[in-house]
Amino acid sequence: MERQKIHNSTRTAPSGGAIKNVVLLNIPAKDFSLIRPHLEAIDLPPQLILDEPGENIEYAHFLNEGLASLVVLTSDGRSVEVAIVGKEGMVGTPLAVGLDRGPYRTIMQIAGSGLRIKSRLLEQTLQHSPELRLILNRFVLIQGLQIAQIAACNRLHEIEQRLARWLLMCQDRVESDLLPVTHEFLAQMLGTGRPSVSLAAGILQRASMIENLRGTVKILNRKKLEEAACECYRAIQHFNGGLGIR
Amino acid sequence: MERQKIHNSTRTAPSGGAIKNVVLLNIPAKDFSLIRPHLEAIDLPPQLILDEPGENIEYAHFLNEGLASLVVLTSDGRSVEVAIVGKEGMVGTPLAVGLDRGPYRTIMQIAGSGLRIKSRLLEQTLQHSPELRLILNRFVLIQGLQIAQIAACNRLHEIEQRLARWLLMCQDRVESDLLPVTHEFLAQMLGTGRPSVSLAAGILQRASMIENLRGTVKILNRKKLEEAACECYRAIQHFNGGLGIR
C-alpha cells in the first residue's frame, strides 16, 4: 500500500513529465500501463476551449495544473459556470459512459497543462479496465453533486457570498494567492453583470479579505473569506474529500 | 430486436405488476433475471421522503409511476429542486458507483409506485452485470446534465419562465392534465417565495395557459406554455431523448 503510494507519486507521462492528476494517479499500475502509451502531453493556455456544447468531444483531458470551467451558454449570449475541474478530475465526462458530446463549453480558466487521450482510445482502454471505469464513473457522480450544490447556490445566495465561494474554490486548485482573473470574467462565471462583481469585490476588499489588482485578485485572508462564503463552499469541499483537493 | 421490445413491454415484477420503469425495461433479459428476485413493490404516496442528505441510502428506487424531486436544503431552511426523476431513471444514484449517501433530499412530488432493492443486493447484482452498470452510469451522467441546465436556469431566467418549465417537465412524467401541487410546494421547488409563485401562476392563468385550482394546477394549453418556458425545457427534454421521456 505504501509502496503503491510512492510509486504513484512518481508516475510519469510518456513525455517524461510527472503526473499530478489524481484520476491518473489512482489507476492501478497494471491498468495505467494500458492507458499510458496513449497519453499525450498538452499545454493549456488560459481561455483555451476544450469542448463546445453539442460538438463531438475528440479528447478526454486530465489536468496536471490549472483550472477548467464547465459553462452553460444561453441563446441570448449569457453564461454561467456550473462546475470547476482541476487536477482532481477529468474533462469530457460523457466519454466515460460512451457518449460523445455534452451540453457545456469547457474553457481553461487558469493556465496549466495536462494529458489528453483520443476518445476512441479511451473507450478501448475502458473495455479492459473496469477499475478505471469505476474511477471515472465515480467522478461523474461527484461532479453531479458539485453541480447540484452550485444550482442551489445560484438560486439562494447573493453575489457577495458566491464570489467568495468562487475565489476559494479557485484557490484550492492553484498554488498561488494570486488568481489571474478579471472582473469581466468573474461576471461570466457567476452569471451576472460586471458592475455587480466589482461592487462585491469592493466590499470584500474593504473587509481586507482580498485585494483587487489589475486582472488579478489577491487572496489576503482566507479564513475571513471562508466566513464570508456561503455554506456551499464547505459542502462542495466535502464532496471532493476523497479526490485529493485539500 | 422486435421480440426483445415485446418482451420488455410485458416484463413483470415479482409481485406480478407490470414494469414501466425504463431502466429496468432496458436491462438485457439475462441480467434482469439476476435483479428481479430482489425487487420489492412499493407504494409511493406524495411527500414520502426516499432519501435524506447525508444519511445512508438503504434502497435504490425505480419508479413506475409518479414523480420524485431531488432537493437541496440550506441551513436557513430554504430549498431548491435540482432534478426530477420519474420512470426514466433511478433514485439513489450514489449506489450506482458504490457510494452510500448523497447530499440531497429525495421526496415524492406526485404519488406513484415503483420497485426498490436493498443497496447491498444492488451492489451484488452490479458485480455480475456490466450492462446494468453501464445503464445506471449513463443515467448518472444524464442527470448531471439536467442538473447543470437547472443550475443555469436558476441563475439566468425569471420565475415565470421557470414555473412554465417546471409544469411542463412535471406533465411529461404524468398522464393527466391535472398536476396536484400547491403554490407553496412550487415555491419550495423553485427556491422562491409563495407570493412570487402565485403572481407568476396568475399571469400564466390570465394567458389561459393554465388554470389554478385549489391544490392543483390544470394545464390548458401546452403549446403556449412551451413558448412561455425558457430554452432550458427543450434542452433538458433533449438530454432525456434516449430515456423514453416523450
Next chain:
DNA sequence: CCCCTTCGGTTCGTTGGCGAACAGACATCC
C-alpha cells in the same frame, strides 16, 4: 351546521441586482 385548517389572491414597502454609462488607472506598443 359551524369551526378550523389549508390555500390562493393580493397588497405594500424594501431591496438586491441589472443595464447603461462614464471616469480614472494601468499596461503595452509604437
Next chain:
DNA sequence: GGATGTCTGTTCGCCAACGAACCGAAGGGG
C-alpha cells in the same frame, strides 16, 4: 512620451423579487 486598449471603480434609474401581512374561498371534521 503619447496613443490606444483594457480593466476597475462608481454612479444612477429601473425593475424583478422578496418578506410580511391580510383577506377570502374552499374543504374537512365534529
